[in-house]
Amino acid sequence: MTKTVIVSGSSRGLGATIVKTLAQQGNNVVINYHNSAHAAQKLVDEIGTQQAIAIKADVTKRNEIDTLVQEATEYFGQIDVVINNALVGFKFDPIQQKSFADLSWEDYQQQIEGTLKAAFNLSQSVIPQFIQRQKGEIISIGTNLFQNPVVPYHEYTTAKAGLIGFSRNLAAELGQYGITSNVVSGGLLKTTDASAATTPEVFDLIAQSTPIKQVTTPQDVANMVAYLVSDQSNGITGQNFTIDGGLTMN
Numbered sequence: 001m002t003k004t005v006i007v008s009g010s011s012r013g014l015g016a017t018i019v020k021t022l023a024q025q026g027n028n029v030v031i032n033y034h035n036s037a038h039a040a041q042k043l044v045d046e047i048g049t050q051q052a053i054a055i056k057a058d059v060t061k062r063n064e065i066d067t068l069v070q071e072a073t074e075y076f077g078q079i080d081v082v083i084n085n086a087l088v089g090f091k092f093d094p095i096q097q098k099s100f101a102d103l104s105w106e107d108y109q110q111q112i113e114g115t116l117k118a119a120f121n122l123s124q125s126v127i128p129q130f131i132q133r134q135k136g137e138i139i140s141i142g143t144n145l146f147q148n149p150v151v152p153y154h155e156y157t158t159a160k161a162g163l164i165g166f167s168r169n170l171a172a173e174l175g176q177y178g179i180t181s182n183v184v185s186g187g188l189l190k191t192t193d194a195s196a197a198t199t200p201e202v203f204d205l206i207a208q209s210t211p212i213k214q215v216t217t218p219q220d221v222a223n224m225v226a227y228l229v230s231d232q233s234n235g236i237t238g239q240n241f242t243i244d245g246g247l248t249m250n
């Protein structure tokens with residue numbers, strides 16, 4: 001069945017791989033971007049305007065997200081799935097990462113807003129139409145650093161840990177309306193712009209410590225997201241799926 005999926009922050013990186021994968025499977029995709037208008041438009045050109053639209057919105061601004069949801073709903077008729085994917089103002093850089101003593105509360109605040117406020121905005125904005133149709137899916141992108149902080153990216157990982165609690169509360173409350181909520185947590189991805197500063201030593205260390213001796217790719221994570229978007233996963237909610245080649249085990 002064709003679904004219409006909003007993917008936050010999908011002009012580049014994992015989000016771009018997710019929209020390409022979902023579009024290949026016949027879904028309609030709403031490509032949300034903030035600064036990368038050209039990259040978002042290139043994706044629309046690749047996928048085609050029948051199946052894709054690019055919409056600018058800052059995920060941390062509720063009014064912009066409400067407008068995005070409204071425009072996307074007018075374009076495709078309805079929204080079936082939202083994916084909280086955007087990564088706001090963060091790079092996986094083990095050399096530049098501040099130690100706990102040097103972090104400010106503002107550093108934490110930025111990641112909490114970029115992750116949690118963003119997921120709050122997009123999820124709450126689509127909920128009325130999900131409840132009205134008694135169907136809908138919320139998928140949030142997390143990290144395996146929550147289970148194993150190979151590099152202590154304090155502010156990022158703490159915000160992502162909150163995302164799991166957020167997602168499970170939605171699952172508990174909204175299941176009665178036919179709405180599911182799950183998290184897909186990736187290992188360090190080889191590579192997106194955000195992980196490009198990761199040193200080869202860290203990638204090697206991760207590969208060697210991983211049962212399948214490989215680091216995770218954006219496609220590995222996108223494949224799990226595609227499964228959750230499909231009707232084959234209708235019975236699943238409240239879960240956190242870790243896609244990291246077995247580096248962490250639940």
Ligand SMILES: NC(=O)c1ccc[n+]([C@@H]2O[C@H](COP(=O)([O-])OP(=O)(O)OC[C@H]3O[C@@H](n4cnc5c(N)ncnc54)[C@H](OP(=O)(O)O)[C@@H]3O)[C@@H](O)[C@H]2O)c1
Pocket residue numbers: 008009010011012013014015032033034035036037057058059060084085086087088089090092141142143144185186187188189190191192193194195
């Ligand atoms: N990379 C990894 O190793 C890794 C590992 C595990 C999990 N993840 C997760 O995967 C997701 C995507 O990360 P990534 O590596 O693909 O990041 P990325 O390469 O830095 O891309 C970030 C994306 O988020 C968008 N974005 C940034 N600020 C935004 C805002 N205020 N409003 C809307 N969109 C905004 C960017 O859009 P514009 O360019 O248009 O501004 C871009 O499309 C994140 O949830 C991240 O935590 C990543």
